[in-house]
Amino acid sequence: MTQTGKAKPSITLWQYRMGEIRRYRQLYAMIAPYFLAFSAFTVIPVLVSIFYSFTQFNVLQPAKFVGMDNYIRLFLDDPVFLTAIRNTLIMAVIIGPVGYIMSFLMAWLLNELPPKLRTLLTVIFYAPSISGNAYVVFRQLFSGDAYGFVNAQLLSMGLIAKPILWLADQKYMMLIVILVSLWMSLGVGFLSFIAGLQGVDRSQYEAAEVDGIKNRWQELWYITLPNMGPQLMFGAVMSVTNALAVADVTVALTGFPSPSYATHTIINHLNDYGIIRMEMGYASAIAVLLFIAMISINRFVQKALRKVGT
Amino acid sequence: MAKAEKEKLTRNQRKIARIRRKAERAQRKGKPRTRFGKALTKGRSNRTVRGSIALLINLFLFALLMVFPVVFLVSNAFKPINELFIFPPKLFVINPTLDNFTDLFDLLSNSLVPFTRYLFNTLLIVLLGSIGHILLSSMAAFPLAKFRFPGAKTLSNIVTLSLMFTAAVTAVPNYIIMSRLGLVDTYWAIILPAFSMSLGLFLMKNFMEQVPDALVDAAQIDGATYFTMLWRIVMPAVKPAWITLFIVSFQTLWGNTAGNFIYTESMKPLPAMLSQIAGSGVARAGVVAATSLIMFIVPVVVFTVSQSNVLETMSTSGIKE
Numbered sequence: 284m285t286q287t288g289k290a291k292p293s294i295t296l297w298q299y300r301m302g303e304i305r306r307y308r309q310l311y312a313m314i315a316p317y318f319l320a321f322s323a324f325t326v327i328p329v330l331v332s333i334f335y336s337f338t339q340f341n342v343l344q345p346a347k348f349v350g351m352d353n354y355i356r357l358f359l360d361d362p363v364f365l366t367a368i369r370n371t372l373i374m375a376v377i378i379g380p381v382g383y384i385m386s387f388l389m390a391w392l393l394n395e396l397p398p399k400l401r402t403l404l405t406v407i408f409y410a411p412s413i414s415g416n417a418y419v420v421f422r423q424l425f426s427g428d429a430y431g432f433v434n435a436q437l438l439s440m441g442l443i444a445k446p447i448l449w450l451a452d453q454k455y456m457m458l459i460v461i462l463v464s465l466w467m468s469l470g471v472g473f474l475s476f477i478a479g480l481q482g483v484d485r486s487q488y489e490a491a492e493v494d495g496i497k498n499r500w501q502e503l504w505y506i507t508l509p510n511m512g513p514q515l516m517f518g519a520v521m522s523v524t525n526a527l528a529v530a531d532v533t534v535a536l537t538g539f540p541s542p543s544y545a546t547h548t549i550i551n552h553l554n555d556y557g558i559i560r561m562e563m564g565y566a567s568a569i570a571v572l573l574f575i576a577m578i579s580i581n582r583f584v585q586k587a588l589r590k591v592g593t
Numbered sequence: 594m595a596k597a598e599k600e601k602l603t604r605n606q607r608k609i610a611r612i613r614r615k616a617e618r619a620q621r622k623g624k625p626r627t628r629f630g631k632a633l634t635k636g637r638s639n640r641t642v643r644g645s646i647a648l649l650i651n652l653f654l655f656a657l658l659m660v661f662p663v664v665f666l667v668s669n670a671f672k673p674i675n676e677l678f679i680f681p682p683k684l685f686v687i688n689p690t691l692d693n694f695t696d697l698f699d700l701l702s703n704s705l706v707p708f709t710r711y712l713f714n715t716l717l718i719v720l721l722g723s724i725g726h727i728l729l730s731s732m733a734a735f736p737l738a739k740f741r742f743p744g745a746k747t748l749s750n751i752v753t754l755s756l757m758f759t760a761a762v763t764a765v766p767n768y769i770i771m772s773r774l775g776l777v778d779t780y781w782a783i784i785l786p787a788f789s790m791s792l793g794l795f796l797m798k799n800f801m802e803q804v805p806d807a808l809v810d811a812a813q814i815d816g817a818t819y820f821t822m823l824w825r826i827v828m829p830a831v832k833p834a835w836i837t838l839f840i841v842s843f844q845t846l847w848g849n850t851a852g853n854f855i856y857t858e859s860m861k862p863l864p865a866m867l868s869q870i871a872g873s874g875v876a877r878a879g880v881v882a883a884t885s886l887i888m889f890i891v892p893v894v895v896f897t898v899s900q901s902n903v904l905e906t907m908s909t910s911g912i913k914e
Contacts, residue, residue: 303743309819310736317733318748320789325755328763328770335766342769392652395645404652405904406897407660413896414889415848415864420666423682432665435681466662471792471841471907478908499640513911520756520912528759550761557765558853566765574762581757585912 329574335567342561353568364569366544367552370457371527374548375580377461379526382468386518389469390476391503405477412470418463419535425449425459453545456537460546463532468525472518479514483507512588519584527577530554549573663889670694670886677878693883700870700880706859708866715862718780718849722787723842727835730793731801735823737794738801739809749798753912755791768853782854783862787846793838799909800834801827836899837906844892864888 294302304311336353340346357364389408393401411417424432427448434446449455487506496502508515530550533539537546540555549569557566664684669677671689701708736742737749760767767786768777776782804827812822828835850865867884870877896903 300743307736307740307742310740310742313819313823314733314736314748317729317789317794320729320785321752321755321791321794323770324767324786324789325763325791326751328766331766331769332763342772389652389655392648395648402900404656405900406893407656407663409896410663410889410893411659413844413892415892416868417663417666417885417889419885420662420669423669424662424665430678430680430682432682432684439681466659469659471910474903474907475910478904478906479911481904482908499644511911513913516912517910524757524759528761530761550759553761554764557768563765563769570762570765574758577758577762578754 332567332570332574335564336571338564338567339562340564340567342563346564349564353565354572356565357568357572363544363547364549364552367547367549370545370547371529371549373457374461374464374529375523375526378464378468378529379522382465382526383472383518383522385465386469386473386522387476387515390473390480391507393477394480401477405474408469409473411467412473416531416535418467418532421459421463421536422450425536427451450537451542453543456541456545460529460533460536463536464526464529467532468522470521470525472521475514475517475521476511479511480507483510515588516585519588520581523581523584524577527573527580666882666885666889669882672879672882674879677882693879696877697870697880697883700877701866704866706861706866710859711861711863711866714780714860715847715864718783718851718862719843719846721780722784722846723839725784725788726790726793726842727838729788730790730797730838731828731831731835732823734794734797734801735827736819738798739804739806739827752791752794752798756795760786764853771854777854778856778860780855780860783846783849783851787842790842790845793841796837796841796906796910797831797834799911800831800906803909804830833902833905836902840896840899840903843895847892848888 335346337348337350338346339349339352393404393408396404426432426434427446427450429435429438429446431446431449433449434443437443438446447455449459483506487510488502491502491506496505528550529548533541533546533548533551539551541547541551550573553566553569553573556562556569661684668684668686670693671686671691673688673690673692676683676687698708737745771777771782776785808826808830809822812826817825848864849862850868851862852865855861855865867888870880870884
């Protein structure tokens with residue numbers, strides 16, 4: 284009886300927690316099916332990837348622990364991976380910011396239009412990103428022979444003497460993959476911007492007019508952007524993730540593997556080892572690095588965005 | 594008074610008048626005078642007609658650039674074979690024909706597995722996947738949006754975090770997990786992962802947060818269970834959100850070739866068969882063009898029909914801190 288000053292709590296924290304869980308058991312039952320599936324197909328795969336990235340594993344034989352070997356091999360022994368990193372970064376640095384700003388500016392311009400016209404243009408701009416593999420049409424547009432649309436136009440205008448191998452010449456492949464990716468970059472983030480812009484309170488603009496906002500650019504910076512914070516965040520997440528995930532376009536347009544790996548991306552490399560060569564451990568190491576890159580770049584961009592309009 | 598002096602005075606007056614007119618014009622410059630001009634600036638004094646027109650021209654040019662490949666794709670599908678290989682290639686079709694589509698259906702009706710089977714497979718995957726996704730997401734979104742219980746915040750944060758990486762990252766372990774579960778070469782390998790797409794839960798949860806608490810509280814006082822609250826009160830109020838979730842899962846599943854998971858030919862979805870045709874080269878250029886158009890047009894039509902619901906849902910799509 285030395286600590287008489289302290290009243291003993293009637294229940295421990297643990298008991299309190301358990302009580303809460305029992306109290307909300309119906310709610311836990313409701314979220315259970317989703318999170319069961321979510322764990323099985325999203326959380327566990329990430330953890331499994333981290334585990335396998337330290338092993339050598341070909342699905343048929345049991346995994347063999349190799350420590351950091353996969354990571355060391357990636358950076359010291361795999362020049363193609365370094366090319367893939369370079370290509371992915373070049374693409375992401377252009378596609379991410381340009382696609383993002385393009386999405387916002389176009390949503391902002393559309394917002395001024397009458398509803399019918401706005402709907403029509405929204406569908407036109409959004410269509411490329413949802414249309415499955417419509418980007419294969421660029422194979423005909425940029426076909427390497429004289430029958431390719433772009434080559435034919437340039438030839439008949441006399442700008443070039445012989446057809447350009449747009450999709451096989453290292454000078455142009457990257458450019459075209461970037462163009463096509465930008466064509467497809469007005470996606471879910473773009474819709475979020477359109478919806479967000481319609482939600483900005485009209486009276487704020489009227490008040491700003493009285494308070495001396497001189498033109499629409501000032502209006503954009505001082506009123507629209509600060510009102511769009513959450514949408515800007517969401518759009519950024521979508522842009523960053525898409526910009527780092529370019530893969531199907533390069534396969535469809537420049538082939539796999541692309542000539543001299545000129546448009547080989549990290550995901551191309553991942554699929555090469557994971558699906559074709561069945562080196563699951565090595566592929567997992569690539570996946571883990573990409574995962575870390577995506578999360579940390581997203582975090583960084585979010586920090587930067589918090590400064591907009593403040 | 595000298596005549597010269599008088600003349601000088603009038604000249605000065607004229608000069609003053611001219612400067613005044615100039616100043617007036619400068620002030621009026623770019624300000625709307627007509628009703629059309631007022632519509633362009635929304636009647637706001639801090640906008641100019643000239644600026645509005647310049648921006649509209651930019652928008653128009655951008656729209657042309659965006660729509661150009663689509664026009665090419667659409668008109669290719671209706672080009673007879675001699676126009677597909679004409680030099681120089683034309684953007685628009687001259688003698689439109691449905692030959693490419695009839696060729697496509699001839700080809701499909703002669704294939705080992707009938708076309709309707711591929712269509713059935715895709716519809717089954719899309720419907721089951723979407724329904725399951727909507728059910729599971731709304732069941733999970735309701736507690737997360739409306740109640741505070743231990744773990745709720747953490748789970749929401751994990752879902753938001755998972756928006757930040759693509760499915761490609763988890764492709765390899767997903768295959769291993771599917772084979773462990775014995776689901777490889779079944780429809781479930783495609784359907785089950787679609788249930789737990791994180792974008793759907795994220796959008797649904799944000800939209801449900803907009804439902805007034807008073808509605809839920811009233812039901813709770815009346816003694817309704819959580820399930821009744823969800824089905825009777827919240828679900829009818831969030832109709833735009835479940836339409837949006839349907840669109841999102843439709844778009845993901847429609848183009849899915851199930852390449853790594855389904856090997857049995859009669860269980861493959863439509864895109865798998867269509868990409869086989871697309872891979873068959875120059876001889877079938879017309880059929881390929883028709884195929885591309887069909888794959889393109891379906892999701893676009895589905896989106897167009899439901900776009901107002903989608904935009905309503907997207908208005909709550911922001912990531913809050």
